[in-house]
Amino acid sequence: MGSTSAGSVSVDYPTARSRLVASASNTSEVAIYNALPSSVVPTNTGDGSVVEVSRSLAQPLGLVPLNPNETVATISFNKNFAFDFNPDNGVDFDKVDFDTVATHEIGHALGFVSNAGGDSTAQVSLWDIFRFRPGITTNTFTTAQRIMSVGGSQVYFTGQPFSVEFSSTDQLRLSTGGPDGSGGDGNQSSHWKDDDLTGEYIGIMDPNVSSGIHEDTTENDYSALETLGWNLLNNAAPPLPPPPPSNDDFANARNVTGCSASVIGTILNASKEAGEPNHSPDNNGGTHSVWYQWQAPGNGTATFTTAGSAYDTVLAVYTGTSVNALTLIGKNDDIPDVPGQPHNVTSSVTFTAAAGTIYLIAIDGYNNGGSGGDMGPLKLNWSESNCTEPPPSLLIEQSTIDRAVALDSVTFVRGPFRILSNLNLSTDHHTRVMLFTSNLGLEPGENLSVLSVQAAGVSLPVEAAGTVRGLSQASYIIVRLPDGLATGDLPISVTLRGATSNVGKLGISP
Known part of the structure; x- marks a missing residue:
């Protein structure tokens, strides 16, 4: 009936945690955020060192700059369904309430998103930080595993009381079917538990809606939004985002050296310069590139990869001295998948390097859904065949x-x-x-x-x-x-x- 496509930002977990702490608007939120793990989210599978945050949430949390002109999500509706567009006089028994579907999809755009049930490299979403097995308590909240697999009973827990069908509980049941709903209980994990399975309606993020029924947003939905970082009662401006990386611009390309090594960095809040080329082979590169430069130590085959990066990367290698007059050596979106292994979203470029030539390496994010491209922590790796490291030499006069x-x-x-x-x-x-x-x-x-x-x-x-x-x-x-x-x-x-x-x-x- 409806679907949502929303951009996301990958950030290291401690940064996401600190932004949640800063967003707290009441004592309950202060307590639960301070009880979050300090450095890594414990999970039963997947990557707990990095958190995927919806772009709509990244702005109010101060992870990216406010941009009123950015499209953070798009919502589509299936025209083959008969919708009732005016529930004020009741919903026709043979039609689906459009307001219910639209509100539900807006919930996904605002951050009701789970990566539970994905492959073994799946990052936890912000909502997944509060996803557990039943029996979780405030005493075990910090160290308990977050559940990132399909199936079994899974609950949402923040230590706060909730109301379901006139009864009180501190654990709200969740759908367990994975990203496509093919496993577990048969419903996508980005939802409350289906009331058709439990007889309990938790909120508008129920995975299914029937014809002739109008479903309401509940306090459970509002509470989850506030825990995700939305402040429904306070008009305070969000905190300033982190500054762009030092190698955001072509002129400030970070120098890397040697026959084989790796460096870490980020493209979070990086920008794209006027005249800068698109770094994706299908022209779907984003607008958050950073630059590196490498002088080839010898003649050989050089390979640069972004393996180990925490987002969907694009990678390009150039020669030249100006961002608007570069000669392309090679560019890549995704490394080819290996049968039986998770889908690869990191990038690799291999080329014949000439000794003494300076190569410019651009790293960006894949522009999924027109959101400006994925962002997150990166890792750049390189190696050159037939290469010998020059011996170090000392020493010295003065420097600034x-x-x-x-x-x-x-x-x-x-x-x-x-x-x-x-x-x-x-x-x-x-x-x-x-x-x-x-x-x-x-x-x-x-x-x-x-x-x-x-x-x-x-x-x-x-x-x-x-x-x-x-x-x-x-x-x-x-x-x-x-x-x-x-x-x-x-x-x-x-x-x-x-x-x-x-x-x-x-x-x-x-």
Whole structure:
């Protein structure tokens, strides 16, 4: 009779949890949100580290910017059904109440969505965070498994009392048939339990409606909407969304190096620039791209993939120096499926790389339903055949600190800085060297701490670090040098935290 197509955003679970906590409008919501697991949702199957949030919900929760012109969902109706469009005088016995169907589909658009019963990689939806086996209590709420499989008895639980057919309960029964309703009780999991099976009408999100009947929205429906993050009584503006990734624009492409490695990031709240090409082979790429650049170490076959990303990605590789004048090397939407394995929505591009050539890698989301494209945490992986990592080389004169180059990850540390410099290693080799920084102001109560040291993309072991005695703005970092270093100039980067100034010097002492 009706169907809803709604865009979604994939976010790491701690971010979703923190936004729910911030949206709480009463003491009951504060209590239940604070009782949610802190880092990962325990599930009996599927991925509990990432949460899928309907785009209609992502805006009021502050996960994406408010956009009054965005189409967050579309609702379709089957013209082959006879609808009664005016229930005020009763619903004709041979017609279906249009208001009931429309209100039900709006409920799906607002977040009544479950991924329970999907494949083994299915992400929990926001509603699935409250999906359990019967017998759940407030004492076991934090650690109990959320049920992401088909079949068996499943209930919605928030610790609050509900009313069903004039009786009180704290557990509302749910449909268990999976995404297409082919398993379990035969109804899609994104619904209350069918009242035809139980004799109890829970609310408008019942999976079926009969001819001649008008069904009402109940307090159970409203309560679920509020628990999902909707505030039905407060007109307060939603919180500001997270800032776009640092590599949102082509000019700020994040540099990645080496023959084989992986990095994590996100396209949440990224944008698309004027003149930027569509990165999907069927032109269904989204509008939330981020950029990476990689200089091929040698001549060989290079492969870039987004395996491990938490959303439906598209991937493209280019050469060129301007976003509106790029030469396409290759692009891909989905890696081909493997028989017997879940449907693959990550991407892969393989090409012949030329040594010294700089390749630009764009990652976006598939534009499903015209919502601007999927968004979420990403992982970029690459490897090149016949490739030898160049040895790292040290050391050094001076450098400035570029605060804009922060850790591009879903988890940030306080005040991350990356010190970049061109280093020179003489023929007088040492097994250890001491790097030192100066002219760095420290945050109150902070000590300068080293996150990583890399030379030409190769990590150098940090053996010790500390503040130089008597010099509060000077710190030392002792690193061990690997064997086989050649003389010459190569880049080094030191990533650290705790400093507040945006300029400084990096020095060397053997």
